Amino acid sequence: MKCRYFALAALAIALAVPGQAAAKSGDVQFKLLATYVAPDGKIQDVKLDLIGLPAGTQTKADDNIVPTMAIEYFVSDNISLETIAGVTQHDVVGRGGLAGAGLVSNANIVPATLTLKYHFGKDGGARPYVGAGLSYFIFIDEKPGATAVALGATRQKMGDSLGMAFQAGIDVPVNAKGLAVTFDAKRYLVHSTARWFAGPTEVLRTRHKLDPWVVSAGLAFRF
Template sequence: MKALHLPLAALVAAMMVPGTATAKSGGVQVKIFATYVAPDGKITAIKTDQIGLPAGTQSKADDNVAPTVAIEYFLSDTLSLETIAGVTVHDVSGRGALGGTTLVSDASIVPATLTFKYHFGKEGGMRPYVGAGPSYFIFIDEKPGATTLALGATRQKMGDKLGAAFQAGVDIPLNDRGFAISLDTKRYILRPTATWYAGRTEVLKTRHTLDPWVVSVGAALRF
């Protein structure tokens, strides 16, 4: 599990301010989550290989837990738009012929996501929901792992990629002032590429199925 620093203090303070009643249309809901991120990372294609990967090489991204913040704007009683903010950090390890090795180190991911949600039930009660929308994954400050460094790579880059997110969850009210517990699950569909360089020369390029499951639990306040 890797550390993550987000400016959450202002949002935590906002959670302490008494809210208005939940039984109303419109409004904004802020959620603070602990989020478990479980990506795949499997290699689906090798585009360039000048460093001689062993036959049967495969990969897997490790799991992580990070804080995230969601801001949701209600268009009506049942329809809303939601965006999330957070950063999660992952290594990519070898499998198969390179089992136990590290291919990518400390790849920070910003999953810029906007979902359109439909809420069931009545305001003031338990509100299950489903949603879907686009997601743009931004990769920051990733580095070659120890194994790819040993094979001659000096620099590594994950390509930013547009994907999709599918979402389901439930908001469970705690009182009539807008406080709630929120449980949320997302499945992302994402096919990024990873490129390793020796100096400025591309020596390895692979395509991956990332497709993370993202499971969150936290507190919500609706204004």
């Protein structure tokens, strides 16, 4: 339902504003965005278990809303390269046999992403697009959660990981000077390995499916 409202709002704006020249080869576009990040986080495989996880143990990463920025360069009138900048923070909690247990605390993720996009549409109107590319998830300063600490964990580490990103969105002109409203949705396919340590000894290693949905809305400025 929310997606329908977004689409209707974008169409209304497009019909109400004066025509804007479509992007041309060599143009640069900046986007300031509010971004909703919804990762999965479930366990795919247990590689090492010296603590004896309860049967049926599963995990989930929490959602977050963060500011992000995108920079886009048009290599032709319809094709662009886009990268995003931002940091999102997440906790990982247990489900099943460890329901509610705090396992990972304050995992800061830098989702370094580069996508190649194709833009549809013509001068003066909304320009939908699709894209795909690579992403490298960098984890910073994560810590064991409260339950993991109570069980003896002294350190926790998430492994940096390379994955894929797919996106679709629309830029809707607001004026004839390059200002637009933008809506974007990305789906990442990326996995990571989590390790917990008690002193120097690794006591637990699990493989996780992250695969977040990343949905953004904001303003675009083209030069």
